[in-house]
Amino acid sequence: MTTTAAFDDLQEFKSAVATVRKDGTDDKYLIVAHVEGDPSKLRLIKVGQNVSDLATEVDDTQVLYILSRYERTFDMSSTVKFVYIHWIGDQVPFGKKGRYGVVQGSVQEYFNPYHLLVETSQREDLDFSIIERQLDETSGTTSKVLDNDVASGRQKRGFVASQLPQRDRQKAGGVFISKETASIEVSNDVLENIAAVRHDAEQQRWMLACYRDNNPKGPLDCLAQGEGDITEMIPHLADDLVLYGLYRVTDKVDDIVTVKFVYIQWVGEKVKPFTKAKISTNKGRLEEVFTPYHVLIFTSDRADLTDRNINEKVSSASGTKSFVK
Known part of the structure; x- marks a missing residue:
């Protein structure tokens, strides 16, 4: 080849x-x-x-x-x-x-x-x-917003201001409501696992959520979670499922190790056209659930989900990788 x-x-x-x-x-x-x-x-x-x-x-x-x-x-x-x-x-x-x-x-x-x-x-x-x-x-013309009260030596989170959620904070659990479309229920276990991936004190690095009974009307449940790298997530990516994941990685900016989050939208090759059309109406609402994140990967190809590919996307988005020779 x-x-x-x-x-x-x-x-x-x-x-x-x-x-x-x-x-x-x-x-x-x-x-x-x-x-x-x-x-x-x-x-x-x-x-x-x-x-x-x-x-x-x-x-x-x-x-x-x-x-x-x-x-x-x-x-x-x-x-x-x-x-x-x-x-x-x-x-x-x-x-x-x-x-x-x-x-x-x-x-x-x-x-x-x-x-x-x-x-x-x-x-x-x-x-x-x-x-x-x-x-x-x-290019560094947008200010970065770091977490408050970051202890000396701890990893810092480099969210850019434009990536922060533009919405009122919701209590954990329950229903997220979008002005454009009807609400969809998000289970407490989804929110708890997202919080665990984000928490510095937790070992958890990733989580995956799916529609209960593969019904795009919801609710959204947690399918799997783990403490390993992206290879641990791959076996759960079924070709007939729509999945939403959060993956935690680190990036180095000016000798400071920063925590970055990757939002993964998986749409399997065998997902029915009707389901694909329906989940498009949930897109904005579910982004609210997984916001803030630094990189979005939308894929149906497992080859896109390697640590090398993900790290390159994170470096590109954060400006730590130069492409100009």
Whole structure:
């Protein structure tokens, strides 16, 4: 199996990259796809002028690679930032995802240098304001909010202000209510296990929640929990289940070890279309339950859930990993 991918017209791609990177041009993004689903062949398919259009340009049946340009202003100075977007359509078959994953490293090399990596299958992640916020966070122009009364030498939690929950605090247990949709019951054991993952004094590192009897109307119950790394969670990821997980990792920022939380949304390959449609109405409400978190991973592919992949996403989101050479 090939581990590299090449362009059918490399010069065309390089010319497009040059126009996107060059000051004064109207071109602000480019999109690359695989030729007829072949993991080893790449083709430039689009050059565009408005990054706000990106969410309408992606295709749920394809894996796409995007380089986009953003202009940011900080302390009265304008800077240009480049974002590399790895789009993985949620209708791409599991087997194809694996084959595309093998060449991902070689594809990424074509897009260096860049300031921010976004890997997603959700159009909302391509929203102009969300990407701009992430760029501000990675460049240090967004203030970080740390827990109060952190004892000397203890791990610190580096939530950014924009990730803190914008809602009234709810008491443990009961029903979470969203203005947009009806309420869904969240069991006390879910909230207790989330709290245990977050608590410094606890050994628990992860938890998973599922819909009772696989009914997307709820309630949401705790399925499993553990003190090990992500490999301990993997056996519980059934292909016919929708699961929500919280995973605790650590990251090092300026020689300070910080605690980071990863929110995992698992939608198995065999989940029925009706269920997928129904759970989309629960998305905002369940994010409230798992907020705050630093990284969201939406996947149906176990290969996405390795410590290496997760640590790279955490480092990217926190700005501790540099992509500019």
